[in-house]
Amino acid sequence: MKIAVVGATGLVGREMLRVLDERGFGTEEVIAAASAKSVGSTLDFAGRQLTVVSVDAAIAARPDYALFSAGAEVSRQYAPLFAAVGTTVVDNSSAWRKDPEVPLVVPEVNIGAVRPEDRIIANPNCSTIQMVLALSALEREYGLRRLVIATYQSITGTGIRAVRQLESEERGETPSEPAYPNPIHRNLFPHGGDFQPDGYTTEEQKLIDETRKIYADPEIAITATVVRVPVVGGHSEAVNVELRRDYDLEEVRRLIGSTPGVILYDEPMQNRYPMPILSHHRDEVWVGRVRRDPSQPRSLNLWIVADNIRKGAATNAVQIMEHLCGRTK
Template identity: 45%
Template sequence: MKLGIVGATGLVGRIMMDILEHKNLPIKNLYLSASKNSVGKKFFFKKKKYKIISIQNLLDNKPNIVLFSAGSNISKKWAPKFEEIGSTIIDNSSAWRMDPGKKLIIPEINAFSLSKKDKIIANPNCSTIQLVMILYPLHIEYKIIRVIISTYQSVTGTGKRALDQMNKEKNGKKIINKIYPHPIYQNVLPHCDSFEKNGYTKEEIKLMKETKKIMNDQNISITATCVRVPVIGGHSESVNISFENKPNINQIYEIFSKKKGIIIQDNPKKNIYPMPLYAHGKDEVFVGRIRNDFSYKNSLNIWIVADNLRKGAATNAIQIAEFLIHKN
């Protein structure tokens, strides 16, 4: 199999390579692509040296599967070109997520819907993936009516420039190209992505729309507030859920314990609950603080944490690739 990575030098691209390093996939040829500034740089993968090539060079090599993590503009321009030569594209940007002709995939939930005709496959937003991993089994059991989400999102979700800004602020260094409009170190910003005319940010809208699409239910009422916080380990979410049927806490523990990719951390007496510090570098979604909401009938509060660069991006994309390889 020929596998390509577009955006190989970015935060997500590097983690993709790290994850693949520990996988036993039948990769005969690996092609790493990035921006013009990175072309020619060398990387090691499984003790073999690889040079960064241009995306045109990657196209010329006709890869079977291409993992895109280079932003929407690159995906919109190049994904159709790879599709034309028969490649399957797994795209980590927002370019194709809400396209009615493209599938938005979380392998544990809806990979079964993929067919050979699906040549451009969308990887959901990082905050969406961890949320839906938890919501979906609850929706099957109790039928969700409404969801209220507040996120606490890592600076790594914005990329390397955001990480640089936080570290420079921490060390008192001058910042030339700020990515955030305010300091992020020792601060929180209720501002993820740009603001729309309706007062919501693009990140909040992504979270609401993508959740409905993956769960295949436009009748669920969803609202969200997304907040950037000065941590690097992952995204956290405080979620309030209202159901048509009364939820049972013990049954919920049982449901989650049987689901692949979910780990329960919920023992308040021993101060055990999900944290980005613990989720960092792990591929699972962690859930805890599961409790009834006594202010409204058939409602529940939960706390969800996951590494946004792994399950929220790189891991999910590679899991899709694994599914396609094993299916074929």
């Protein structure tokens, strides 16, 4: 099997190479592609070195699968060119997620949305992936009426430039090419993506649109505030959930705790609750602080944490590919 990783030099791309190796693809032919500035450089993969090639060269190699993480513009331009030579693309950017013809997939939740003829499959936004997986059993059992979400998103969600900005600021230096318009060290800001005319940001809008698409339920009421925090290791989310019917709290815990890929970690009196420091480099979605919301019926609060580079991006993309090629774990 031949697999191209487009954006292989980036935060997500490098993690994709690690995940491919960890999940048994180390002996496959892997093609690392990135921008012109990286062509000819090398990347470690499965004990060998890959020489980075251009995206055009990767298309010419006609891979079976192409895992994209090079931004929406690159995906819009090149994903159809890969599809035209018979490659199946799994795309991490926002380019295709809203396209009704393109399935948007978290494998544990809706792998059934992929049809045999699909050549482009979209990986959801990192904050969406962890939330829809954590809530998937509640969605099936009770139905979701409304979600009120506040995120605490890691700077790694913005890519390498953001990591460099934080590291420069930690050293007391002024970053040369900051990813954000404000300092992030010893700070946070209620801002992810771009502001829309309605006052919400594009990251907030993604949580709304993508959640409805994945659950195939346009009726779920959703509102979100995205906050960027100077954290490495994962995104955290406080979510207030209103279910469609009343629930038993122990049953809710049982459902969450038995969801594949989810860890219920909820012993707050023992200081055991999900934190990015726990989720870092792991694939599971961690859920804690599960408690009834006494302010309105059928409602509860919970706290969800996952490594945005792993399950929020690289791992989810590789899992989709595993389903497509019949090599699921």
